[in-house]
Amino acid sequence: MLRWLRRGAAAIGAGLFATLFVVFLVQITARFGFNQPLPWTDEAAVMLYVWVILWAAAFVVPEREHVMFDLVWNAVGRRARAAMRVLGHALIGGLAAWALPASWDYVHFMGREGTPVLGVSFQWVFLPFVLLLAALVVRSAWGIVRALRGQDLEDAGLPT
Amino acid sequence: MSTPLLALGGVLLAGMLLRMPIGFAMIASGIAYLALKRQDLGLAAEQVCNGLYNSYVLLAVPMFVFAANLMNAGTVSERIFDFCRILVGRLRGGLAQVDILVSVIFSGMSGSAIADAAGPGLVTIRQMLKKPEYSPGFAGAVVVASATLGPIIPPSIPMVIYALVSGASVGALFLGGVVPGVLMALLMMVVVHVIATRRRMPREPKVPRSEWGNVLFRGALPLSLPIVLLGGIYSGAFTPTEAAAVAALHALLLAGVVYRALTWRALFGVVLESTRSSAVITIVLAGSFLLNYAFTAEGVPQAMAQWVDTMDLTPVQFLLLVNVMFLVLGCFLDVSVLLLVFVPMLLPAVKVLGIDLVHFGVLVVLNMMIGLIHPPFGMLLFVIKALTGIPIGAMMKEGWPFIVMLLLLLVAMSIFPQIVLWLPQSMGYGAK
Numbered sequence: 001m002l003r004w005l006r007r008g009a010a011a012i013g014a015g016l017f018a019t020l021f022v023v024f025l026v027q028i029t030a031r032f033g034f035n036q037p038l039p040w041t042d043e044a045a046v047m048l049y050v051w052v053i054l055w056a057a058a059f060v061v062p063e064r065e066h067v068m069f070d071l072v073w074n075a076v077g078r079r080a081r082a083a084m085r086v087l088g089h090a091l092i093g094g095l096a097a098w099a100l101p102a103s104w105d106y107v108h109f110m111g112r113e114g115t116p117v118l119g120v121s122f123q124w125v126f127l128p129f130v131l132l133l134a135a136l137v138v139r140s141a142w143g144i145v146r147a148l149r150g151q152d153l154e155d156a157g158l159p160t
Numbered sequence: 161m162s163t164p165l166l167a168l169g170g171v172l173l174a175g176m177l178l179r180m181p182i183g184f185a186m187i188a189s190g191i192a193y194l195a196l197k198r199q200d201l202g203l204a205a206e207q208v209c210n211g212l213y214n215s216y217v218l219l220a221v222p223m224f225v226f227a228a229n230l231m232n233a234g235t236v237s238e239r240i241f242d243f244c245r246i247l248v249g250r251l252r253g254g255l256a257q258v259d260i261l262v263s264v265i266f267s268g269m270s271g272s273a274i275a276d277a278a279g280p281g282l283v284t285i286r287q288m289l290k291k292p293e294y295s296p297g298f299a300g301a302v303v304v305a306s307a308t309l310g311p312i313i314p315p316s317i318p319m320v321i322y323a324l325v326s327g328a329s330v331g332a333l334f335l336g337g338v339v340p341g342v343l344m345a346l347l348m349m350v351v352v353h354v355i356a357t358r359r360r361m362p363r364e365p366k367v368p369r370s371e372w373g374n375v376l377f378r379g380a381l382p383l384s385l386p387i388v389l390l391g392g393i394y395s396g397a398f399t400p401t402e403a404a405a406v407a408a409l410h411a412l413l414l415a416g417v418v419y420r421a422l423t424w425r426a427l428f429g430v431v432l433e434s435t436r437s438s439a440v441i442t443i444v445l446a447g448s449f450l451l452n453y454a455f456t457a458e459g460v461p462q463a464m465a466q467w468v469d470t471m472d473l474t475p476v477q478f479l480l481l482v483n484v485m486f487l488v489l490g491c492f493l494d495v496s497v498l499l500l501v502f503v504p505m506l507l508p509a510v511k512v513l514g515i516d517l518v519h520f521g522v523l524v525v526l527n528m529m530i531g532l533i534h535p536p537f538g539m540l541l542f543v544i545k546a547l548t549g550i551p552i553g554a555m556m557k558e559g560w561p562f563i564v565m566l567l568l569l570l571v572a573m574s575i576f577p578q579i580v581l582w583l584p585q586s587m588g589y590g591a592k
Contacts, residue, residue, distance in 0.1 A: 010432055013432065013435045013436075013439075014428060014431045014432040014435055016435075017222065017226075017431050017432075017434060017435040017438070018431050020219075020222065021223070021226065021405065021408060024223065024401075024402065024405035025405065025409060027402065027405075028398075028402055028405060028406065028409075031402075032397075042216065045219055045401075046213055046216060046219065047213075049212065049218070049219050049222070050209065050212045050213055052222065052435060052438065052439070053212060053438065053439050053442045053443065053446070054212075054446075056435050056436060056438070056439035057183070057439045057440075057442075057443040057446075060432075060435060060436055060439065061436045061439050061440055061443075063181060065436060065440055066181030066182070066183060066184070066440055066443070067181065067182045067183065067440065067444055067494050067496060067497075068176075068179050068180070068181055068182060069176040069177065069179060069182065069493075069494070070179050071536055072177050072178075072179065073179040084178045084179060085178075085179075087174075087178055088174075088175060088178030088179065088180040089180075091171065091174060091175060091178070091180070091188060092175060092180050092184050092185065092188045095171070095188040095191045095192055095195075096184075096187075096188065096191070098191060098195060098201065099191040099194075099195075099201040099202075099204050099205075101201075102200055102201035102202040102204075102205075103201065103202055103204055103205035105202055106200075106202030106203075106205045106206055107205055107209070109202075125209070125213065126205065126209040126213075129205050129208055129209050130205070136184060
């Protein structure tokens with residue numbers, strides 16, 4: 001179940017990215033091929049970009065791939081690492097949870113305005129930020145559970 | 161310092177020391193700041209979302225990442241390698257010289273040092289490790305050093321981000337990186353030559369003349385791209401963002417159609433990988449929007465400018481001081497954090513002292529590259545260690561001549577802005 005969710009999230013992320021690339025190709029072809037710049041491509045590209053980045057950060061990128069500072073982690077034993085994970089997740093997840101209602105209010109409020117050309121409600125454009133905060137809350141809770149069970153405490157694989 | 165600002169610093173520091181992702185720690189610290197300031201927490205959403213939505217130039221980043229990943233998946237690196245082997249393989253320490261030249265060419269298409277190390281760097285490292293004359297430490301050091309050319313020679317992902325932060329022109333920044341990049345490559349070749357002669361490293365065998373035509377033709381194809389890119393951006397035909405998409409299309413056609421080295425399945429993998437690395441780069445940026453909001457609200461950059469003003473520095477002294485700060489801070493912080501948080505604080509001072517923003521930008525990027533190759537945060541060292549297993553200590557032992565050389569060049573560029581500014585100015589930058 002979890003695996004399918006993860007795959008689905010990755011496929012959506014990759015699909016958004018591929019669409020972003022295609023929008024650029026359409027824009028360039030229209031401008032240089034037909035000498036007729038399209039009004040909507042810039043806007044569509046920026047919207048897709050906001051989605052790609054925040055969606056991928058929330059649901060696609062595994063934690064170990066993020067930019068992290070691991071000097072302390074590498075210097076301490078398993079018990080200290082478990083404590084680090086509980087504290088760190090409580091800090092990030094707690095603050096994300098705190099900001100979640102107000103962030104949703106803001107994004108919902110922005111629904112009254114549409115983008116200039118396509119008229120897409122900003123509620124939809126900015127929604128992934130709320131999803132990111134929600135994902136941080138859930139991920140942090142899950143991370144604390146796993147740390148208490150003694151999981152995820154190995155030397156991290158470094159970003160490749 | 162105000163309490164909210166202290167809370168921000170505290171959460172950020174705690175998050176980093178506890179090994180949380182730095183981008184998320186930045187967002188959390190921004191939330192802590194807003195909470196203690198009793199401001200609407202929805203400002204967090206506003207700053208991050210509008211920051212991303214209004215930064216059109218940033219769209220170049222995912223496209224350059226995509227282009228580099230496509231070239232690595234599409235054996236473009238191997239073709240460039242064969243091409244360069246004909247050109248410089250007959251020198252002593254031929255493989256190391258080939259590596260530097262490969263990096264120069266690859267840098268003209270990619271703007272990321274990590275992609276350079278993981279792609280063409282890995283190709284040459286494998287060849288060097290087959291020959292006992294090249295010690296693993298030396299092989300790793302050469303590849304790590306030459307990978308720093310990636311973001312100096314245009315295109316360049318850090319320069320795009322700097323352009324966003326500072327308002328400098330992307331085209332002028334790209335041109336400003338050309339001369340320093342060529343100088344770096346030449347100096348690296350000199351360093352390799354001295355070491356190779358002393359250690360009697362081997363030359364590469366001759367490639368039969370009959371094979372030259374084909375190898376040179378296939379290797380020269382990727383070379384057409386940098387010219388199109390720079391010409392296009394600088395003449396104003398493309399925006400930097402469109403140029404990045406053109407670079408990705410060029411790489412896709414080369415890998416998929418010309419070299420036929422890309423299956424649909426591999427293409428999906430490349431797209432997914434590009435999505436992930438773009439998110440990793442950009443989420444730190446998203447966090448920095450919040451931090452910079454807080455710093456601006458507290459007047460930190462202005463305070464820095466005033467402080468610099470009271471020290472009565474000349475521009476050169478200021479630049480040298482910045483270089484030292486980068487070296488020291490680079491031991492504690494990732495270079496992307498330095499670019500996004502530290503550089504915006506310095507910019508008012510840069511303007512007060514009348515330093516050219518393009519000159520400063522290229523210096524900043526070179527400083528970042530040096531930060532990528534010295535411990536403890538030298539990301540390039542980690543990448544090569546993860547890919548090849550060469551210990552970081554061994555690379556450091558062989559790497560110091562390259563670091564010394566880069567530092568000397570950095571000092572020279574700080575004192576003589578013309579090294580950076582000559583090319584953009586002769587193409588019309590800054591003309592009034």
